[in-house]
Amino acid sequence: MRVTTVAALGILVVGSVAAVVWKYTAPVLEQRAKIQTSDAARLKGTVQIGVDNFIGYWLLCSPQQRTLMRNDGYDQKCVDDEADYAGRFQKLKEGKLQFAVATVDSYELNALTSQYPGLMVTVIDRSTGADAAxxxxxxxxxxxxxxxxxxxxxxxxxxxxxxxxxxxxxxxxxxxxxxxxxxxxxxxxxxxxxxxxxxxxxxxxxxxxxxxxxxxxxxxxxxSKLIGTDFSPYTIIDVLIVRSEFATRNPEVVTKLLKNYFLTLSHYRQNPGEAVDDALAYVNANATAETRLTQDDVKSAMKGVTWINLAENATLWFGIAEPEPGTLPKFALIDVIESTAKILTDSGDFTPGHRPPDDAGLMVQSRFVKDLYETGLASGEKVDAKDADSLSREFSELTEDQWKSNFRELGTLRVRPVNFPSGTDTLSVEARENVDHIAEAIRSFPKARIVIEGHTSTRGDSQENLLLSQDRAEAVARYLQVTFRVSPNRIRAVGYGGSKAKEVVQTREESNREYLGRLPRVVVKLVMESY
Known part of the structure; x- marks a missing residue:
């Protein structure tokens, strides 16, 4: 009796365990059977990209891109984290994402805690109006x-x-x-x-x-728009970042994704109507009735983004080839990384020992763009070599009346003191170095024209001061033209003598002598055409 009972209990336990095991394994086996008997069996894996709803990223998540990736055996998924950049880079570090998109500044700033887990492998776009104050x-x-x-x-x-x-x-x-x-x-x-x-x-x-x-x-x-990236098109640059370990172990997947991305970009450029429809679907994917966009909204938004093709990546951003015969390759991505680090340091975001690598090249991997470029995939793509050198941009000539009436002031640039020996218009070595910093600032605003103001103290003959201030303003303008090839048509030099001394406020701590010593100065203003 006891043996029979024990046996019955044993059978019951085994049956119960089997039932539990079946409950949890049956769905797995069923899913595996579905995969083996469907097109999913052809898939080699899944690729996940961390994104948000910025319109510049829609190409990566477009139907065309997903179709091309599936044809190559990969299920590509875009994971929208609603602009949680720090979380995005942490997931990249943990391997939950293989790729992530971000602006250069966001990666430098928000990936610091995750120790920069990825490498920038291509420039996706630059904001040319898609961001604004x-x-x-x-x-x-x-x-x-x-x-x-x-x-x-x-x-x-x-x-x-x-x-x-x-x-x-x-x-x-x-x-x-x-x-x-x-x-x-x-x-x-x-x-x-x-x-x-x-x-x-x-x-x-x-x-x-x-x-x-x-x-x-x-x-x-x-x-009204105060300033946007249409005025400063190298301020916000979007890049595709691949997890470093994934790139090492799966270089062929990185190459396939980039190849398909550039093919997708070409496809939509040839089919602009389809591009608008698919971009509209992307930005409205999680929109409410209140936030939904129309086709006209999307068309307007897309005008604020300039997508970067393979040829531009190779010649202007990664320095792989000459933009034009006889010209040097451009390393604009390295320049942007370095200039961004300076801005973030100036803003107090970075301190010694708590900042990105000093060598910007440690954040970049150009081999994938290089390999694709050398296959001839970029054949026929256009590159504007002048686009990478904003200082040498051409401007039309203006009359004095046009300078005075056709422009609105954008703002006064931060300028280190440009000092001259007393009574002269000769730029000292230190002054030339400070004008170099002016050129660096101007580089950020390629569409703006420049007004250089010369000012003197109120001491001495007012007419002589007026002439001296004009000569000094022209000396700065000449230096920019000769050293940095800034178009003479872009610059207006004007001298005010000591007539605008009241614009310089004397502080309580300043003596009269110190105050008068600050009056001789060079002021640089950016102006934009009024519409």
């Missing part, structure tokens, strides 16, 4: 107005919007942004939230990306 009311007319106190600025923290603010603050010397008082900041989680702060009257300025810029300017009649 928008004045929400009539308190702010230009960038110099931002130097006043009491303004509220809304922006998404840790995003390209914040970086655009940092660039503006560094280039135009908005010193209060670097001070301890942060009451001017309205920190948001997204561009859309910053747009709401602008529309609701909580912010005087909002920094956003497309499509929120287009929507804000359309809905708010008082809103």
């Amino acid at each position: 928008v004045a929400c009311n009539d308190k702010v007319k230009n960038i110099d107005d931002l130097k006043r106190g009491g303004l509220k600025i809304a922006f998404a923290v840790g995003t390209p919007s914040e970086h655009l603010l940092k660039v503006v603050g560094a280039r135009f010397d908005i010193s209060q942004w670097r001070e301890a008082d942060k009451s001017w900041r309205i920190e948001t989680k997204s561009s859309a939230e910053a747009a709401k702060k602008c529309q609701g009257g909580e912010a005087d300025v909002a920094v956003m990306w497309e499509p929120d810029i287009t929507k804000t300017l359309k809905r708010n009649p008082k809103a």
Whole structure:
């Protein structure tokens, strides 16, 4: 009786265990059977890319790209993390993502804690209007107005919007942004939230990306664009980053993804109508009825992005080949990484021992672009070599009346003192070095024209001071033209003598002598055509 009972209990236990095992293994076996009897059996693996809803990334997540990848045996998935950049790079480090897209500034800043787990393998696009600072009311007319106190600025923290603010603050010397008082900041989680702060009257300025810029300017009649990446097209650069370990172990997958991406870019350039439809589907994927975009909205937003083809990557960004016969290869990506690090350091984001590698090349891997370029895949693609040298850009000649009436002031650049020996217009060695820094700042704004103002102290003959200030302004202009090939048509040099001394405010700590010593100065302003 006891033996029978034990046997029965044993059978019951075994049966129960078998039932439990079957419960959990049956779905797995069923899924495996489906894979083996369907097209999924052809797949070699899954590739996951960390993205957000920025319109510049839609090509990577487009139907065409996914189809090409599937034809090569890979299921490509875009994982939208709603611009959680630090989380994106941590997932890249952990291997939960094989690729990630980001701006150069975002990777330098937000991947520091995850120890830069990936390498930049191609430049996807540059923002040429897709990011902008928008004045929400009539308190702010230009960038110099931002130097006043009491303004509220809304922006998404840790995003390209914040970086655009940092660039503006560094280039135009908005010193209060670097001070301890942060009451001017309205920190948001997204561009859309910053747009709401602008529309609701909580912010005087909002920094956003497309499509929120287009929507804000359309809905708010008082809103106006202060400055955008159409004025500064090398400020926000989007790159594709591959996990370093994945690139080492699966170089063929990286090559396939890049090849398919460039084929996708070519396909949509030849089919612009299809491009708009697919981009619209991408940006509206998670949109509400309130935030959905129309085709016209998407067309407008797409104008603010310049996608970079394979030939441009090879010749202008990675320095693999000559843009034109007889010209040197360009390493624009390295330049952007280095200049971005300077901006972030100036803004207090980096300190010694807590910053990106000093060698920008450690963040870049050019072999994949090089290999694809050498296959001839870029044959027939156009490259504008002048596009990489913003200082030598051509400008039309203007009359004095046109200079005075056709332009609006963008802002006054941050300028280190350009000193001259007393009574002369000769640039000292130190002055030339400081003009070199002016050229570096100007490089960031290739569409802006330049007004160089010469000023003297109020001492001495006013007419002689006027002539001397003109000569000094022209000396700076000549140096920029000769040394950096800046077009003479781009620059207007004007001398004011001591007539604008009141623009320099004497501090309480300054003696009269110190104050008078600050009056001889060179002021550099950027201006844009008025429309």
